[in-house]
Amino acid sequence: MSIRLAVAVAAVLVAGVIAGPTTATPALAATTNATIQGVGSGRCIDVIGASTAVGTGINLYDCDTRVNQQWTYTAAGELRIYGGTRCLDVAGRSTTAGATVQIYTCNGGTNQKWTLGSDQTIKGVQSGLCLDVMKALTANGSAIAMWTCNGGSNQKWRTAIGAADTTPPSVPGNPRVSNLTCNSVTFAWNAATDDVGVAFYDVYHDGQLMTSVSGSTLSANLTVVPSAKWGLYVNARDAAGNVSQASTTVPIDVPPCQVDTTAPSTPTGLTASASGTTVTLGWTASTDNVAVKAYDIYRDDVKVSSVTTTGSTPPPTTYIDSGLAATTTYRYRVVARDAAGNVSSSSATASATTGTACSNAVCDVTTVTTDTDIPWGLTTLPDGSVLYTRRDAQTIVRLDPATGAKTTVGTVPNVQSTDGEGGLLGLAISANFTSDQWLYIMHTSPTDNRIVRIKLVGNSLDLSTEQVLLSGILRNKFHNGGRLRFGPDGKLYASTGDAQNGDNAQNLSSLNGKVLRINPDGTIPSDNPFGNAVWSYGHRNPQGLAFDSQGRLWEQEFGNSVMDETNLIQKGGNYGWPACEGTTGTCGTAGFIAPKNTYPTSEGSCSGIAIVKDVLYVACERGTRLYREVISGTSLTNVQQYFVGTYGRLRTVEPAPGGALWLTTTNQGDKDSIANNSDEKILRVQLGG
The missing domain is CATH 2.60.40.10 (Immunoglobulins)
Structure with a gap:
């Protein structure tokens, strides 16, 4: 869950204050007083010696009806026992693998909050680690502690409490602001509903978590930046980790703290x-x-x-x-x-x-064309022409880069935007495009994100050929991922966001917060690590994929408020989100793979990447720059920055013929779903030595 980053978020200027006068009545979980049975052992979580003393440990023991095995899961995400007088607690608030688990007086701490996953895991909200039977033992008295989630049967549990809750809350209604000043604002909303109960509300601006409040709170007093232009919205989250779709966005134009008539000094x-x-x-x-x-x-x-x-x-x-x-x-x-x-x-x-x-290294930049919509996915056809997607207009355009002439080849069916960053996203072509004419497209639909393929016949999409290759990728206002890339192995790779629910990134049964790998016909390759489409996991919102000359996959990923990261992807690798953002949080946890480079979000918020002659190019939005980084072994070296502020926010970078790059801007309207309210450029960047 994103709330696990509360410590990191509090360290930055935009951290919200968890406060507000408006409250709602919380609901209790529907099922109480049930055992929690280990899948691998068949034995139950048991308070040692049936003691009620604070600090008593837990272990495995034969399942029975004694009170020291009867747990209740609350809407606040607690696992309570002994009539609710004690909570399951991570000792010392530790976030380290191997941390001891005990019972303790219930105090509302995040070390006493748990998520019961649809993959049968029980995860600590504070650490992101899983409740684990140490060394996969199965005997009575086997120790239970926290450990890096790995999908083992010693981390899977059967229980009646919360297990049936897979329904997300409804969308919070009527978001509104009041008391806007140069440094604060009150943001409020109407309560969402849920079949069990709303446990949290997560408040965002433009995809960045500001604060989380309890499900009984319907407003928050937020810290804002003078003269900022932000869009505020809120998601509802239940105790099982199900997250609603986002509310509508409330734009705020923060006033300056003083009337400014003084010009800057002369450079x-x-x-x-x-x-x-x-x-x-x-x-x-x-x-x-x-x-x-x-x-x-x-x-x-x-x-x-x-x-x-x-x-x-x-x-x-x-x-x-x-x-x-x-x-x-x-x-x-x-x-x-x-x-x-x-x-x-x-x-x-x-x-x-x-x-x-x-x-x-960079020689020449020319504007090939402009567009009134957001160019998102882009690829070069065998004849040298360019295809690109228009995110909000939901059309695909063919561009002749020599003349600037453009032809709309069609509108992709069943695309629905998200009043944020969803819509018509990634684009790739078949390795055999000249003969089979397949275009591969990733887009948001009314119900999910999905990957489809459609044939391009001449200058028109043949919509009768459309095939849905992969569906069920959760959508939300932001964090939809969206990049497609064919690998040298002939497989199609796709990046997916966590749909604004960090738990999805660690859930191997979920397609979200992942790099996916499928065959060109949509079937699952037999050598995928988990028997499904998942290739790597623990990602927040990856939007960049590129292969180097050795056939290795590099990935670019948005952080929340601290840092972005560039990763070298390993088969089955866990990249740590939401417990780890870049190198902050519990990134030293065993099993997490460290990034190869990180960027402060103020100099990053990077989307697309491309590799030309084993040099990595990274296109950044908030950072308004292009990074150039030489791949040396498994490291990124000689990092340089180009076009800092020159063209504004940069979205997509792709290899172009003649040792060049295509580069697109994303300056206007990229946080809404309004078609044709932009003024963007597609640039050709000629590279030198």
């Missing part, structure tokens, strides 16, 4: 240096009474770009101007801007003369 120390046909600028940061938000770049007195910030960090003080004419002198100046639109005086000018040829 100083501007330098310009040429290498080949690229000029690199650098300058000393301006100051401002509130904050500098952007620098505008002028080339020969014509504004050519801006570098900006979308968060609280200052904007970059460098700019790379590429794709210039050879042996030409260019003159530059820079001005600073604040959030109120106050503009500084212009810096002094700096000049540079380009060389005869490009000798840089």
